[in-house]
Amino acid sequence: MKKLAGCAMVLSVSRLTATLVDGLVGGHRPLYSAAVALIQRGGHPTDLVTVGHLSRYADADGTPVAPEALQPALESTIFDLASVTKLFTTTVLLGLVDEGRMSLDEPIADWLPTFGGDERRRITLRHLLSHTSGLPALLQLWTDWPEPASRVQAVLRAPLVNRPGASFEYSCVGFMVAGLLAERITGQPLPDLVHERICRPLGLTDTGFLPDPARAARAAATEHQPHLGRGMLRGSVHDENSWSLGGTAGNAGLFGTAADVARFGELLRQGGAVDGVRVLRPETVAEMTRDQLPPAIDPGFRHGLGVRIGDPHWMGTLAADGAFGHTGFTGTSLLVDPSRDLVVVLLTNRVHPSREWSDIAEIRRAVAEFAAPPVCRG
Template identity: 70%
Template sequence: MPSVEKLLIRAVEATDRPPFSAAVALIHRDGRPVESAAVGELARWADTTGTPAPAADRRPVTPDTLFDLASVTKLFTTTVLLGLADEGTVDLDEPVARRLPEFDTPERREVTTRRLLTHTSGLPALLRLWTDHPDRSARIAAILNAPLVSPPGTAFEYSCVGFIVAGLLAERITGQPLPDLVTERVCRPLGLTDTGYLPDPARIARTAATEYQPDAGRGLVRGSVHDENSWSLGGTAGNAGLFGTAADLARFGEMLRQGGSLDGVRVLRPETVAEMTRDHLPAHLDPGFRHGLGVRIADPNWMGALAGSGAYGHTGFTGTSLTVDNRRGLVVILLTNRVHPSRDWSDIAGLRRAVADAAAVNR
């Protein structure tokens, strides 16, 4: 089995149009790093025609390179809500409309926080907020009035809309902005000094570029959230918007693997992590994997050999992933910018499986 570093080097050097320009991988076993790799350049192209990026943007990737975590953000939103549940502030089975009256219609009264976190709310996968609505207030109204695509609890529909609602719910309950909640309840206790929304200029300088988006009037995106819906809401939504490093994300994964605490600091109760990481889908719902609260479970499409151990975690559209395998004591991080310079250029499912397989045999 090739080393993780060789797997990444082969991918970035495979063709003139590799699946990413930047990648960092990190494998922890029993709480200790056992393999790591950082390859490539922060940016390679200025656009989708093959124009090279300026030399200043083509700096080498290092272990402290930041990546747009994309939907891995959903795990942080989940952790905030589960922490509030631990305190008795949130009831996972309470209708969301009790806290967000704007969400209240007869068909939505069965939408609960649990169903938001398990993608069984019936809310649609996506909306085009950035093209269909003129400003943030109109976009939030569109989210809270999104028509259901199925009755709550009857189908699995992976829904970024649902996680935007989850972030709005956390804000409404606490009266605090979601970035502050993530910082105060997750990042600061765990010492995640490089993880957060809206990176400052110093962090942008070591952030991997993502997509060239001229149709959205953005040009080459770097240091601003790639997800257009989150971007249109100011870059701080519950579905996407966090940036972070492999080391920070590994610490977050270790907190889950160790039952909600790390280095003597407790973020979630052990029973809450157990509830988060168990299968919540009814047996008749079979999307090809299982699902907990926020986390996907045993997905062979990207977990490779780890899926058979009941591993859990999440991926991000930009090319990121976090996988935790409690049976093997593993936390596996793969961060890439696979949407650079175009989302249509690559599919890294095979690389994710290869990295997971390498972690499974690493000793």
């Protein structure tokens, strides 16, 4: 545990530590084996807590690894970010909108010829990023399309479950399409786009798809997946659809550290630029963080372009301030609250050793509540 610059009291930091340590114990079962929480106020890190170990179990039954194999979670630990990837995919595409290479409201079938047809021709980038495209939540590419070459076409031809614009359906398929769209517009692979447009300019040296062996050695383990011939995952993407597409997809696949995710959060908090590096126009970030759902669609929260807005389920009382961000299935989250100059990052491996073991919504709320009180400066 570290106490960083600022005037948050040590007692308060101890409360944050206690919250994360509680997750190591859990109730019926531990919620995760590793967790890192990083809170920034006004662009400065004030609270950093690391607990646990990168891997605690050898299989989904919870067989413990040998004590000598335990590695502590550190500030430098890399986590599978899961659906936090969607924020990066969104930022890449909104950058292309800023450049005039496409618009939010033109049919994406103009770029993806095998995508269109009937109602599908009405789907726009705005629909994809606000989860109102009518595309399904998921496909099972790894079982239903055994030939890798057929999986991209399966994504592009996924059947609609509703009319575009008629309902909110959180759709990983829609973000897989979004990643393919970015690649088609630019002629570049998505990993290169994320690196060149976001990670390199911002200095996010530990964020990217497909970690090399050195980075994988710093990664927190996720799930044991012997049914896919994968064993205990560590440094390999957890999301089966992204894995089926080679580990790079618009919905999931990025790995990163808490510090990198927090710096990306600062980019959004500060309107698209940080430390003189501009990635998005201020007007674009304003549109990104504006509720895109019409009054007739009310899922219990608001949703912008790639960001959840005001969701009390995991934001706690910060939801009332218009905080926005995203969670990841593996146990990750980024929360940004411009009204409080606040960025909150929580990275865990809650699917280790099995996704059936835990739900960390309560921990997410507790970390958000810890960050919520005003903290003096000076």
